[in-house]
Every structure is written in structure tokens, then in C-alpha cells.
Amino acid sequence: MLLERLGKELLIFDGAMGTQLQVAGLKGGDIPEELNITNPELIQDIHVAYLNAGADFISTNTFGCNPLKMEESKYKYTHMIKAAVENAKIAQQKANRVSDSYIALDIGPIGQLLEPAGTLTFDEAYTLVKQQVEVVKDEVDVVLLETMSDLYEVKAAILAVKENSDLPVFVTMTFEQNRRSLTGTNPETFVNVVEGLGVDALGVNCSLGPEELKPIIEELLATASVPVMIQPNAGLPTLESGETVYHLQADEFSNYLIDVLNDGVAIVGGCCGTTPAFIEELKKLNVTNVKQRSVESLTKVSSHTQTVTITNKVVVCGERLNPTGKKKLKKALLEEHYDEVLVEAIAQEQAGADILDVNVGVPGIDEVAVMTKVIKMIQEVINLPLQIDSSSADAIEQACRYYNGKPLINSVNGKEEVMRSIFPIVKKYGGTVIGLTLDNEIPLTAEERVDIAKRIIETAKEYGIDKKDIIIDCLTLTASAQQKEVKETLKAVEMVNAMGVSTVLGVSNVSFGLPNRALLNRTFLTLAMNAGLNLPIINPLDNELMGTIDAFNVINYIDIDSEHYINKQSNQSKEQKVTATKTDFTL
């Protein structure tokens, strides 16, 4: 019933619990969750007031009710959660809204920072949420993860809810006025990651008032495919004699929200400073249907701070964190000298890579453990989205689990058993996956490769994976061995591009075994970009190759006014001059 209404009818959440409790005399040092046991009627009355005002959802009084935070209470967190849900149920009965209102298990931030900023591990965060959910997983209608500011914690929480219950999950984050969460996540990245993780609604709460939140809400509406939920504060607060005071009136609040409600918001409620009167005013707006938005279908991967859109623009994946043919990197991985790996990662980021490939496939290595460790380490120092590159499904799964973002997964191919092992991982962790156009062999013609691409896309669909989350690799062949077929790759890229599917190519393979490989690589890259290549996997430290992309963007009017090109090429020639001078001096 809930999921059928969601996204079609505008659903109304309640307003602030804390504000009401303060009004009722709650002090700063008090633990609000204890009131579920010590003053259940107060909590019930607040719920009833919201239900009477027109709320479809009431949120349990469990915002900080996790085992870690509740160590300070004399009550067990399990008791307090159970009591909170019981209070909500009694309120439904009191308001005579048992059959047409929903109880949301409210879960706020854990209250401790995760690694690397803090000491809490991802697994510990996961367990804390799991413990809360398990208490009442059969008693509530939905879990609301709210006021979140760390995307990594959000990911742990979503996994904890989904792996330990069948409950729908709504997630709201808070953003500062610079459109970043406390840990640096922007709305687009938030959407890209949590949508991939399979939430039922996502949105923004708290943070700011409805007026200031508008651009963020509009960004959510423009990018999210799932229903968008908003719970603004009652305007921007002021501090008055040590108290936080919100000044927006209920009707002003709702008036500010008319536009975004008409633009497609699916769930609306209030956060700090809002009262049942605010909900009543929202209800009075009489918006009932949710506008059906159309969201552009774009291939995007994300770190926790950065989203890279792969459609419509050439995006560079740095290839250097792959030990194949690299003795030094092999040795570093085997001997756990990860500092060398990090140095290489940083160098690629500085050279202008947009995504980094991470491959630790060295014979004799514990790939699952090393891949996970390396992914964790790199994401702590690098802002770029990562490509998890492995032939081991286990290594891919573990890396995806601990990756803080929407990973690019390399790869699946046309083989049934490979698709069967990889697609569930892609779906569960919300990754974007590279599909290699081969099965038992690499077909010679473009048409045959495109046929495999189609098979991959269709099979992925059966797993619920959209084609925007697939990037097809038409496979660069080696001119020295299969010269006649080199063109087929370009043709296949053009065909896949025409299907509206993004494409990736490892570029340097074309020149293997030939002299002046750089020359062939950049010529091939130009032709591939022209055929529609979105994601070349290349060496970003090759200035000429990177410059080729910049030049391509000048010629195709993508780099407007050649701004980026002029900037980079002018600096580069200066750097070269400096280097030259230094060399002269040394000699």
C-alpha cells in the first residue's frame, strides 16, 4: 500500500519531535529517547497532533537511539525503541488513523565519526544500525535514515536495513549552504550513490529553511529517479538568550514550498522548529498528485565527494594502478608497500584523470583482502571515483561493499556464468559495470561485438540494472596482430553509441608491438572519441595523450572559448621551459 502510493500521491511526514519536547520542558542534557518509557503520553500526544494535522507518517522518537549513544542511558536501547514504536501505534489508535498512516523507525546519525576522520569502522556503523532495525523490524512501515551528514555512514546504514529486514528505506541528508554535507558530499553524489543502493525515497532534511533549500531540492528533483523527500527547518534560526529560535511561520513555510511541491516532491514534512501547525498548512495547500518528472538517463560514477558523468563528454580513467607488465607495482603490492600505490594514485589525480582504475591482480596475492585494503586507502586520499578492476567476483564484492561511492566495476562479459556472478553485485551495491564484448572469444566484426553488448544489456535488465549503469567495452585490438579488425572496434563504438549506451576502451593495446606507440595511441584515441568513446582508459601522465582530448574538446566546441586548453597548454609550455632551464643549469 505504502509503496503503491509513494511517488504518485503527495505524502506528508510529521514535523519536529525535539521542538515539541522542548516546548514540553525537555532540558538540554536530557535524553529524549527515555521519554518513550518515562512519559509515553507526551510522545503519543505529539504524534496524535501531527496525525490530526494531516501527517501520513509519524517518526518514532528514536533519533539517537543506537546502542553506542544510549550507553549513557539507564534504559536499554532495545526497550526505548520498542516503547517508541508502541507509542506511535497507540497514537495511531488515538487519532483513529491506524489504517491510513505509517510509522517510520527514525534513525539519526550514530554520533561518532567514521574512519578515517574518526575511529568508528564501517562494519561497526553497520552493526549499530542493524541492532536498531532488528528490534522492531516487523512493527514499523519504513525506516527513515535522517539528518545524515556522512555518506559512508549512510551506505552502512542502508546495507544494514536492507540486509536485515524487508522494510522500505527513506534517506535524508543535511547540506550546508555551500551545497556540501559535513563530509563533503554534494546532492548529485548523494543521489547517485544512495539511489544505486536501492533506497525507496531520498531527500534533504534539516539544514536550512525551505527558501534556502530550494536550489538543493531542485537539484535532487533534477537528478533522482526515486521519490524525493524534503523536511526543511522553520527557516534560519537565531540564538536568543542561549536558545535556538526559528522564526518562520507555518503559512510562510508552506508558501515557500509550493513551487517545489509542484515540481515533483513526493514526500514533505518539517524539521527543526516546525510544529503541527506547519503540517496543517502543508495539508491545506491541497497538493495531492506528485508531478511525474523525467530525469536524464546519464552514466555516472561517484566517490563520496565527486560525481563524474560519463555520457556526452570524454572522461579519463587512469590506467596506472594495474600491475600487469609493471614490475615495480607488483613488488609494492606483494610487499604491502602501499605508499607507492598512493603516490601513483595522487600523480594520476594531479595529471587530470577523472576516474582511477584499481587492479591488484598479482599471482599469489590475497586479492580479496588486498583489493579491499587498497580501495579503502585510496579513497581516503583521492577525490576521484574508482574503478574496481578484478577477475575475482569476491574481490569485486568486498571492494564494492567498502567503497564510499558508486563504483565502476570492471568487468562483466557475454558469458552466462560471469553475468550470473557479477550482476547481483552490481545491483546490490549500485555500481556501474563495464561489459566486455566477448564471450568465449573476441568476435572479429563490429556487428558480432554489438550483439554481445545487446545480450549483456538485456541480461542486466533482468537483474534490474539500467543500461545507463552499463558501459560497453568494444575491445581495442592490437594492430600488429589484427590490423584488419582495428577499424571494427571504432565501428562498434559508433554502433553502441547510437544505442544510447556509454563506451569504454583501453586505448594503448592498439599499439602493442609497434614503434612510437604514443603516436598510434593518440591517433586511435582521436578516432575513437570521434566515434563516440566516452571513457578512454589511458595513462594520464602522457601529456600528449591528455592534450589530444583537450584539443578534441576545442575542435568540437566542448571546451568553450578553449579556456581549459589555453590554461593547460600555456602552463605546460611554461613548465617545460622551467624544466629545460633547470636542466641546463645542472649541467
Add this chain to the structure above:
Amino acid sequence: MLLERLGKELLIFDGAMGTQLQVAGLKGGDIPEELNITNPELIQDIHVAYLNAGADFISTNTFGCNPLKMEESKYKYTHMIKAAVENAKIAQQKANRVSDSYIALDIGPIGQLLEPAGTLTFDEAYTLVKQQVEVVKDEVDVVLLETMSDLYEVKAAILAVKENSDLPVFVTMTFEQNRRSLTGTNPETFVNVVEGLGVDALGVNCSLGPEELKPIIEELLATASVPVMIQPNAGLPTLESGETVYHLQADEFSNYLIDVLNDGVAIVGGCCGTTPAFIEELKKLNVTNVKQRSVESLTKVSSHTQTVTITNKVVVCGERLNPTGKKKLKKALLEEHYDEVLVEAIAQEQAGADILDVNVGVPGIDEVAVMTKVIKMIQEVINLPLQIDSSSADAIEQACRYYNGKPLINSVNGKEEVMRSIFPIVKKYGGTVIGLTLDNEIPLTAEERVDIAKRIIETAKEYGIDKKDIIIDCLTLTASAQQKEVKETLKAVEMVNAMGVSTVLGVSNVSFGLPNRALLNRTFLTLAMNAGLNLPIINPLDNELMGTIDAFNVINYIDIDSEHYINKQSNQSKEQKVTATKTDFTL
């Protein structure tokens, strides 16, 4: 009547005159042309014998009858030519073939080498032929320029005939067994140049026997649009007691020719060693219709030794002989230090250019004189076809006249008055012309530029210029000034290419005013080649740019097995290594 039959009915020429005269007792030192006056009946009898054998043409006994060679005779060349034609006419009457046979004014080589190998100038050669033609221009049916071995002399002769009479012109050259004429012209180049000059038939005579000539004849049939004429010798000669003896029998001779006659030869006769019996055997073959050949329509320009086909493959035009923006070259041209021009020309040829642009447009220079001088000098030391690049129609005309080959003319554009002044030159001298897609301005869109291209092609047609002799320049715009339109050029190239018309672009204009121009140039070049650009005008000394073409040819399976690429790039890296070592050593 003659021109209506030509190319449809197989027409038969006579056989050797000299051989018949030797049989009649002519000695080595005798001047055969004197016999026109001293023994007219002998000459008439030989003509009659050929007419009776079935010849449609008799050639006047005037092979060496030019003013220069005939200085050694006591008779004036004018008298001998007049007598020769008179003899031919009498023979027609005697054989009762007045109405169905033709008299060809026979003109052989002048007998002295032209500059630079000899001392005879082009103008002197022209005058000598002009003088012969003027004597009997109203008395003969056609001029036969035969046994020619110097293409430059052929060009002078054709111009002399056409500018001083309305007579049809047939030209036959002699080729050695290496398929080159004495001065290095090959059959394809011969065809490309003389066809452009508007001959009515072309072919091969003398040289070899019918068996050995077969591959040359087949090459002529494969490349010539005009009727092909052949007059082989009676096989390969041997020297017997000081005398040249031909051994092939008349029936053997004709048997060898059956294949090529069936393949589309339009005029057949005999040269050294052939007799009326040979012509009789040819007649007996009873081939009457000329097979209609289809010749591939290809854009080709030629020096006198080399033909460059511009269709279907990227061909490089070297841009460095253009003083625009080149102080040093400007100075050299003004001060007539042509050695510097030649050094630059040689450097470009060695760097792999296929064609060289020649532009002497310096303010204050006598462009007509300097252009002609420079063209003459360069063609003496360089084997490449030249592009005559000027905004002065007079300079273009003079350069075309003295150019030994089929020139590339740069340029015409969509303006009526420009087309009116340039197209007649293109037609007369058989050039290939570059059409700039602009009129009063450069249109912004591809479509508008293609419209101008079409107008140029259609107007050219009115002047009798085929579209294969037009190369369209879609005009490279400067990204720093008109970035949005840069793509339009590529689009226009693709559209013109689809029309089956060749395209040219000056490449480096794209990068004017931007840093690292070489990078932009080669990226643009790759995209332009991919769009179908045939003729980039570039700096062939830019190894990277030239290498880009080589790489393009590897990727597109044009450079099979990457042979050229490997060769060039391996050598280049060796050279670079050597340079590097030397530098190290010096330091």
C-alpha cells in the same frame, strides 16, 4: 567525320615509312624528307600500298621535317612538307581513297634536347612545331606527334598545334622496357598530362614489339579517357651485319594484337619493321568496333615523372614554399636567392611530401615572372607535382604553361569573375583546380559551403572541366576566433566526400593564436582525414603531423602490415637516439 568515327570504329594507321624507304635503297646518311621532292612517286607508292592494304590513315613523310633539323638539307622545310602532303593526296587519288582515308601530318621529335638536359627552350620547341603546322594546317586531317620521348616537348608541341590550327592531335610516345620514356615519364603520367592538354588520341608507338608493349598498352587502356592509339614495331630487332632487322611476321604481329584490340584500342598501325603486309593482316582480323572502356574517375596531378592520385588516400601537400608569415623566404624571393627556395623544396620532398605548394606572393614582386622562374627551377630538381598558388590569374597562366606536368592550381572560388578568369586556364592547360567554398565571405554552415562547392563544380562543367579535376577546400577556420564553426568544416568535408569529390584543407589555420599549435593541428588533421580529407596542406617537416597520417593509415588498414609505419618510426627513433647521444657527448 573523323572525330565521329574515332573511338567507335577501329581505325587503322599505316606502317613504317623508313623501312619501306630502306627497301627502296635509302642510305643511312640520306635525308628521307627530301624524297618528297626528289622522288615523289616512291613516297606516293608507299602510301598507296598502305591504303590498299586497308589503312585509314597515311602519315606524311615529314618525321624530322622541322626547321632546325632541316637546316642540313638544301631544300626548305616548308617545301618538303608541302610536297609530302601533296604526295599523300595524290596517293589517296591513286588508291581511290580520297573520301574514306585521312592524311596525318607526321611530326617526330625535334632532335635536340630541351632545357635543362639540352639547350632548346620550351618556347623554341613550341615555335618549331608551330612552324611545321602552319605550312599545311588547311591541307591535312590530323597532326600526329609521334615517337616522342620528352613530355615537355610533347606539351610544347600540343600547344603549338592547338594554338595555331583547329586540327585534331594524336600523340604517341615511346617507352623503354622499364615503362619509362627516355626522360623518365611513365604511361600513367603521360596519359594524365596530355589528356589534360586536350589531345584527341594518345598512345604508344615504336619502342617494342606488340608482345612487349602489351602491359603498357593495357595501362593506357586502363587510365586514358580518350581513344588509345598503338603502333608497335615488328618485334624486337637484332643487328645483322650492321643492319637493324625486325623478325616478326605480319600474321604474328596481328595475332599478338588481338587481345588489346578487343580490350578497347581505337587506332592501330605499325612502326619500325612493319610493311603493308602487316596492315593487311590487321585489317583481316576484322575487328570493327572499339570496345567502350570505363576508366575510374580519379583526381590525379603529375610532374613529368610522377603522378599522385588524390582520391582514396591521404596525400600531403607541403606548405613551406609560401612566404606568408615567413620573413626569410620573402627576402630570398625579393633578392632572387632561389637557392634557398630550392633547399626548402628538397627538404620537403625528402620529408615525404607528395605535392609541393609554390607561392611567391610577396608585395612588390613581379609575380608572373618570379612564379614562372621558380616553377621552372623547382621542376628541374624535384620529382613531385607542384601546386601553383597565386591570386594572380596571369601568374597562374604563365606557370601552368611552363609547368612540365599536370599542375594543381590554387585556387578558384565561388565568385563569378574569379571562375571566369581561372577556369579557361584550368581547361587549356589540363590542370586540377582547388575550389574554395567562399564567395564574398566564408559561410558559417557546412551546408552553405557545400552549396558553393556545387556551384563551382557546375560552373566548371560548363567550361568542360570534369569534377575529378576539382578539389574542394571547405576552409579551416581558426578555433580562437570561430570555434563554433570549426566542426562545420569537418562536416562539409564529409558532405563533399560523399559527392565523390576530393577535398583539400590547409590544416594549421585551426590553431592560429592558441598555444601548442602542433597538438591542435594533428588532432584536427586526424578528424579531417576521418571525415574524408584527401589533401592536407601541411608542414611535412613536422614529424608528428606526418606520423599522424602514418598512424591513421595503420588504424584504417591502408598501410598493410604497418610496413610503412614501422619503417619510418623505427628509423626516426634511431635518428632521435643518435641525436640524443651526440648532444650528450657535446655537453
